[in-house]
Amino acid sequence: MTDVSLPPAYDWREVNIPGGTGPVSLARLSVDRDSGATQSLVQFPAGWSRPSLGWYSEDEEILVIEGTLQMSGATYSTGGYAYVPAGYLRSSTSVGSGCLVLAWFSGRPTWHEDNRHGQGYDEGNLVEATWTELPVELGPLGAGRRLREKGSRTSWILENEDRIKTPTKTDLFSLGDRTWAQVPSGTRGPKMLPPVFARAWSAK
Numbered sequence: 001m002t003d004v005s006l007p008p009a010y011d012w013r014e015v016n017i018p019g020g021t022g023p024v025s026l027a028r029l030s031v032d033r034d035s036g037a038t039q040s041l042v043q044f045p046a047g048w049s050r051p052s053l054g055w056y057s058e059d060e061e062i063l064v065i066e067g068t069l070q071m072s073g074a075t076y077s078t079g080g081y082a083y084v085p086a087g088y089l090r091s092s093t094s095v096g097s098g099c100l101v102l103a104w105f106s107g108r109p110t111w112h113e114d115n116r117h118g119q120g121y122d123e124g125n126l127v128e129a130t131w132t133e134l135p136v137e138l139g140p141l142g143a144g145r146r147l148r149e150k151g152s153r154t155s156w157i158l159e160n161e162d163r164i165k166t167p168t169k170t171d172l173f174s175l176g177d178r179t180w181a182q183v184p185s186g187t188r189g190p191k192m193l194p195p196v197f198a199r200a201w202s203a204k
Contacts, residue, residue: 010041018111019052029180030171032201036108039171039199041180042101044069049094055118059106060084061148061155063131063197065175067099074128083127083148083155087118102173104199125150131157131195140167141198155199164189169201 010027017024025043032038044067062069064080071093076082084090086106112118127148134145136159144158157175158164164172165188173180176193183189 012043017050019050019054019113021047021049021051024048029173030182035106037104037106037201038108039102039104041065042103044095044099044101046096046098048099049092050090051092052113053089053091053115054111054113055087055089055121056084056105057086057110057112057118058108059086059125060109061104061199063102063147063173065100065102065178068096069099069101070094076128077130079130079132081127081129081131081147081155083125085122085125087121088126089114089117089121102197104171141170144198153200155197158196158198159194161191161194163191164196164198166198166200171197171199171201173197 012025012027014023015026022045024045027041029039029041062082062084064076064078066078069076072089072091129147131145131147136143136145139146139156140154141156141158141164142160142162144156147155147157164183166183166185168185170183172183172189172192173196174192175195175197179192181189
C-alpha cells in the first residue's frame, strides 16, 4: 500500500477576488483537472470587504481556521463552517482584523453581480455550523463530527491521530498544525495532528 507524505510549504500568491476592496493571499492546495474544482487556503487582510452583491456559479465550502468572516448577515468565527450552494446571494461580505479560510469550489467559479439569488438556487442545500458544537459520531473515516453528508458527498472533522485509509480521494487538512495532504482512494494518509478536516472528492 502506498503512503502519502505531507507537501512542502505553501506557495502564497496575491489574487483579487471579484468585487473585493483589495487583494488577498491565496495558496492553492489542489486542482481537479476534469471539473476545475479547487481547494485553497485564503488569507484575508484586515479590513477587507466585498460591498457588491452577487453569487457564484459553483458550490463553495468554507471553514474558518482563524478570525471572523461576515457574509449575508451570518457571522462565521474560528471553527465556523458553511456549504454555500451555487446561486447563493452574497452581500456585505467582510472581515475584521483578518481571517484565514479553507475554501473549496466545485468547479471554476464565475462571479455574477446581482441583487437576487442565482437561477436554480436551493436554500435546502445551504449548511451552516460551528464544528466544535457538533456531536461526535462514527463516520466512514472514523470518529468525528459530521459537517455535511449527502449521499457520497461528505465532510467531517476527525479527532484521532490514526493514519486514515480513505474509500475515495479525500483532502485532509490539519487544524492542529495547518498541514495538508490529498489521499487517493484506498490509500493510507500521513499521521496528522488533530483535529483534521476531511472532504471527499467523490461528487460535485
